[in-house]
Amino acid sequence: MRRKRAFLYSLGLGMLVSALSGWPAVTAAQSCPEGYSFPITRFRREIRDLQIKYARIPKGAVVFYGSSSIRRWGTLRTDFAPLPVVNCGFGGATLKEMNYYFRQLIAPLKPSILVAYGGENDLAHPLYCLDSVQARFRQFLRLCDAYLPPQCPVVFVLIKNSPKRAAFRSQFEEFNAWVKQEAVNHPRLYLFDGDKVLQAPDGGNSHLVYGPDSLHLGPEGYRRWTEGLKPLLLRLYASAEVPAKP
Numbered sequence: 001m002r003r004k005r006a007f008l009y010s011l012g013l014g015m016l017v018s019a020l021s022g023w024p025a026v027t028a029a030q031s032c033p034e035g036y037s038f039p040i041t042r043f044r045r046e047i048r049d050l051q052i053k054y055a056r057i058p059k060g061a062v063v064f065y066g067s068s069s070i071r072r073w074g075t076l077r078t079d080f081a082p083l084p085v086v087n088c089g090f091g092g093a094t095l096k097e098m099n100y101y102f103r104q105l106i107a108p109l110k111p112s113i114l115v116a117y118g119g120e121n122d123l124a125h126p127l128y129c130l131d132s133v134q135a136r137f138r139q140f141l142r143l144c145d146a147y148l149p150p151q152c153p154v155v156f157v158l159i160k161n162s163p164k165r166a167a168f169r170s171q172f173e174e175f176n177a178w179v180k181q182e183a184v185n186h187p188r189l190y191l192f193d194g195d196k197v198l199q200a201p202d203g204g205n206s207h208l209v210y211g212p213d214s215l216h217l218g219p220e221g222y223r224r225w226t227e228g229l230k231p232l233l234l235r236l237y238a239s240a241e242v243p244a245k246p
Contacts, residue, residue: 064087102143113155114148115154130171156179158176158180162215194225
């Protein structure tokens, strides 16, 4: 009996360690509840700083919104000049947090174009699975329809497959494929493949495009995103009905 208890304890501990080390506890095909959720107000100070920073900017900017892949884009304004660009990336945001702050942070800006990156931090957690993140993405689209100007396009950047998160590659790819299907039914939604442009000629991830942590983009990665996104944004902005300045 003692040996059996010891074995079960060892097995349970091993599963816990495996989960906390970044391996998914459920498969993408399973239906599951919301899963673990971060405190929704953990970035409230950062959001408040962004609200103050952009309180007086003219309406109709090209707004970038999302997690650290957006927040860390330090050359954003120069990369997309002459477009009027605003960086509203924050923390290591999940889609749930992006949805929570949408009305406070994004709606008042009345963007001419919204560029969004999210979902990576949701899926790269042991207790998340595909359908819960899909629900968050659908909520994001509902918020866009409810609070953005009707002529405002939404450009969603598909999830990148960084070397650091290789264990989650199948989840990311399945989510990206699903988003492509969703886009068919959303006229305002445009997609940019944020992973394809980062890949090496052999189909693998090029380590040249990532920073030292093998998770976030480096200068070459952002150069490739700029090269892929800028023609699309210039075209959309030229045809957009930019809201009048206040």
